[in-house]
Amino acid sequence: MRKLSIYLTTFFISILLFLTITGKIQEYIPLFVTIVVLAILILSYMYFEKSAMGTKEIAVIATLSAFAGVGRAIFAFAPGVQPTTFIVAISGFVFGPYEGFLVGSTAAFISNIFLGQGPWSPWQMFGWGIVGVISGIIGKARANISVEKFSVICFLYGFLFDWIMNLWHVLGYIRPLTLKSIISAYALGLTFDVLHAISNFLFSMIFFERLVRVLRRFKRRLEITYIR
Template structure:
């Protein structure tokens, strides 16, 4: 069941894009896609509730989510630049796709308690959740990517995150929806996308090795604790 939930979550932006281009009733489009996002988020958190996660694993997810959320606040004055994407990606890389998704989605919700909740919140939760889930796929073989490779991956995440958020912007505020208006909306946000991507790249270069080693050591201790 967990794998199915992860597949649905990772494919979500592609499904949303296809629906956006085929459905012509814009009011229904906005409603359907938002419900689609919320249902996916609820599925992930319900699975956490019924799973056999130990208290240490839940505490770990909560702690990483809080750190990723709080790290966003000091950088709120610089549009697009925050360590949250890097920290979510690193959490997924070390602990796996499901944990990465939960850290990303929870971090978005917590940080918006300081920066402001709104209809964009579920979309940010989904976008950062996908960043964590995809990073978990990259770390499946427990091999640490080089700093340069992971910096490039997080650079791409900057554009991917904003691509998902632009879907929310287009369906909510752009009328009519066609290729010209979509391209115009994405072009308008391109400077912020670049800042996000470059910020991610720099955070990886500065923090990656130290943070990876800390989380890896904790993962080893966690695994050892639950081994009989």
């Protein structure tokens, strides 16, 4: 797995340098970035397949992923408002960065079974996976955090996730790629970004303390062995 990662990294860097030298980077950068996102997802699940993770860990990840995915489907009537980001964030915070990534990426895939799969799916999987990773890093650095601080972090996650999705839109559909066109595309989605951020904040303020206690209880009782 490590050798494969090195080979892929070398390959992507070589392609990027080639596109830069030949002056075709703007033409092919959308495809290049999409392939990188897909490669990250594939490598993550390959690592999961070859890891020593047991049935207990898999059960927890599957349950949290389903919970987050169905939560998004239930709130589909309210654009930008859904508990998925908060659930992914608190999952990563309690269980760790890798588990957070798996919960986030799997939740996106599960929710799109109900809402529709498409070229946006890998980007959603990547976006929520990143939320899980960052929360996992925060959880390892500071296990005890106030609900107010975590809620502010979740507020920022609303913008982080939506801006990743805006990047997919810009790379896939905005031509020509100029600073003005990129700013305009991001500005058009600002209302939904704010709604997403506010809903994350509210979900965290209401449910953080209860849910973190429940998840930590599961963590202790199941004696989960984490992947390093």
